[in-house]
Amino acid sequence: MKAIRSIIKKEVLSYFSSPIAYIVIFTFLLLSGFFFYSLVSWFNSVSVQLAQNPYYYQQININQMVFSPFFNNLSIVLLLMLPLLSMRLFSEEKKMGTEELLFTSPLSVTQIITGKYLACLLILLIMLVLSAIPAALTFIYGNPELVPFLLGYLGLFLLGAAFLGIGIFWSSITENQIVSAVLTFGTLLLFWVLSWVGYSAHGLWQSVLNYLSFFEHFDSLTKGIFDTTDLVYYLSFAFFGLFLTHSVIQSRRWR
Amino acid sequence: MIETEHLQKKYGDLVAVKDLSFKVESGQIWGLLGPNAAGKTTTMRILTGFLPATSGKAAVAGYDVFEQAEEVKKEIGYLPETVPLYPEMTVEAYLSFVAEIKQVPKTRKKAAIDRAIEISGLAAVRKRLIKNISRGYRQRLGLAQALIHNPKVIILDEPTIGLDPAQIVEIRQLIKSLRGEHTVLLSTHILAEVTQVCDGVVIINEGQLMSAGRLDELTSAYREKDGVYLRLKKIDNEILNLFRQLPGIDGAAQEGEEIRLEWDRNTDRREEVIKFCLDKQLGLLEMRSLALTIEELYLRIVSGGVEQ
Structure with a gap:
């Protein structure tokens, strides 16, 4: 554990001593702030209009009208931002020759991968916590439901964890960070649009495509429904990414 | 302390290291010598556990590099x-x-950390960012990281490359100071480095072992003839002929302003030569041994001039 902690510390330090973490966090917060503001504004104007009709006014739900689309928007922003966080993890070590230091130290490959992965999860966590601050203000001025709100953030975190799992895998393939980011981005987009193909497919094929799509699983979490299938899906995706990374590193050294 | 047996490494069809066996004793500094692409870096990477060998055995500090990789990594810088x-x-x-x-x-x-900084002479830059320090300091920092856990075995791949002459001297001094407490294997293609720093040398070419041994043993093993260079007040054919007639002398020739005398390498004729010069009043100014330089040794071995 101590060894993993050293890797996390070094990675977090690296993130914050280059502009990349600041830029990713700043852009993410800017966009999340913008989405939140526009959704709340829209919600306000709709509320004012519907206030004249008591029946419709009863139907207004801030969770569905603000948070659910907010989480959906943030999931796309994460898809665009997280490849930029994961692209350097192994690519940079390879390019700088520092992988020789890591892999000739007494640390195991698993410890190194875990340390690096946890470091970018930590950055993801920081991003999400900061983006939740304005959203949390709605609890002071309104009465949204807490559980769907928390589940939405859990969903974003799990989604991000899966994205980073794929990102770390691609960064172990190449020493070029741009290539790593583009391949991660491509893979994430592919798994995103799988559900589109799923709509036009039939039978088993449709359910397989829908199961594989990132956003089918995310939808239910944003609606406040917690299903262990979704949890298992995201965790196995992340784990699969880490497993592939481990295999790539081992095979490269054994080739 | 470092031992390899029939080590082989293939990258696809390319054989980078071929049947390499050598041994470095504890507390000594040995050089791994060879032209570019001879397999020096690959050999070092195998010894450090960074790369696995295709076949053969390697042991460092008593641990098998393949079976006990984690133990080896703890003992290696x-x-x-x-x-x-x-x-x-x-x-x-x-x-x-x-x-x-x-x-x-x-x-x-x-x-x-303090010890590594002191040994490597990094005190002046200890608080500076690595991107802002000079190449010489970076190289020293590389050495410092290799020494930080006080490992038994230190493996240095071209430690003086890209340094200026003053820095080279400093780094060599630093490496020399490791003798005794640590076993060092360093790769280089600077031959002078080997004579100045190393106790022994492993010479490889195209992945194959050409020769290995203590420096003095190797230079004498590869010397065909023993002899001396003489500097006299005056050199002419008559004097050369006088030397040629001396018993036990196989050859006398003028090389620049010196006479090169050769005899069988199992004998020593120096005393007789001095006596002869004095008797004949030839004006002997200087006499130096005809030792094989590391450059000659290396060229003979690598270019296949002499078979072991």
């Missing part, structure tokens, strides 16, 4: 050809990170 540095870290933070991943106990970490 390694400076790769590209110094593995994180430019965004300070010298101190970098050494602290290396100490942690090399599993230096927390209680000894600070002392280990």
Whole structure:
């Protein structure tokens, strides 16, 4: 554990001593702030209009009208931002020759991968916590439901964890960070649009495509429904990414 | 302390290291010598556990490199050809990170960092960012990270490459100071480095062992003739002929302003030569041994001039 902690510390330090973490966090917060503001504004104007009709006014739900689309928007922003966080993890070590230091130290490959992965999860966590601050203000001025709100953030975190799992895998393939980011981005987009193909497919094929799509699983979490299938899906995706990374590193050294 | 047996490494069809066997005794400094692409870096990477060998055995500090990789990694300090540095870290933070991943106990970490900084002469830059320090300091930092956990075995891949002459001398001094306490294997193609720093040498070419042994043993093994260079007040054919008639002398020839005398390498004719010069009043000014230089040795071995 101590060894993993050293890797996390070094990675977090690296993130914050280059502009990349600041830029990713700043852009993410800017966009999340913008989405939140526009959704709340829209919600306000709709509320004012519907206030004249008591029946419709009863139907207004801030969770569905603000948070659910907010989480959906943030999931796309994460898809665009997280490849930029994961692209350097192994690519940079390879390019700088520092992988020789890591892999000739007494640390195991698993410890190194875990340390690096946890470091970018930590950055993801920081991003999400900061983006939740304005959203949390709605609890002071309104009465949204807490559980769907928390589940939405859990969903974003799990989604991000899966994205980073794929990102770390691609960064172990190449020493070029741009290539790593583009391949991660491509893979994430592919798994995103799988559900589109799923709509036009039939039978088993449709359910397989829908199961594989990132956003089918995310939808239910944003609606406040917690299903262990979704949890298992995201965790196995992340784990699969880490497993592939481990295999790539081992095979490269054994080739 | 370092031992390889029939080590082989293939990259696809390319054989980088072929049937390599050698042994380095504890506390000594040995050079791994060879032209570019001879397999030096690959051999070092195998010894450090960075790359697995295709076949053969390697042991470091009594542990098998393949079976007990983790133990080997604890006992080894390694400076790769590209110094593995994180430019965004300070010298101190970098050494602290290396100490942690090399599993230096927390209680000894600070002392280990201070020691590595002192030995490597990094005190002046310890708080500076690595990206802002000079190449010489970076190389020293590379050495410092290899030494930080006080390993039994230190493997240095071209430790003086890209340094200016003054820095080269400093780094060589530093490496020499490791003799006794540590076993060092360093690769280089600077031949003078070997004579100045190393006790023994392993010469490889195209992945194959050409020769290995203590320097003095090798130079005498590869010397065909023994002899001396003489500097006299005056040299002419008559004097050369006088030397040629001396018993036991196989050859006398003028080389520049000196006479080169050769005799069988199992005998020593120096005393007789001096006596002869004095008797004949030839005006002897200087006499030096006809020792084989490392350059001659290397060229003979690598170009196949002499078979072992």
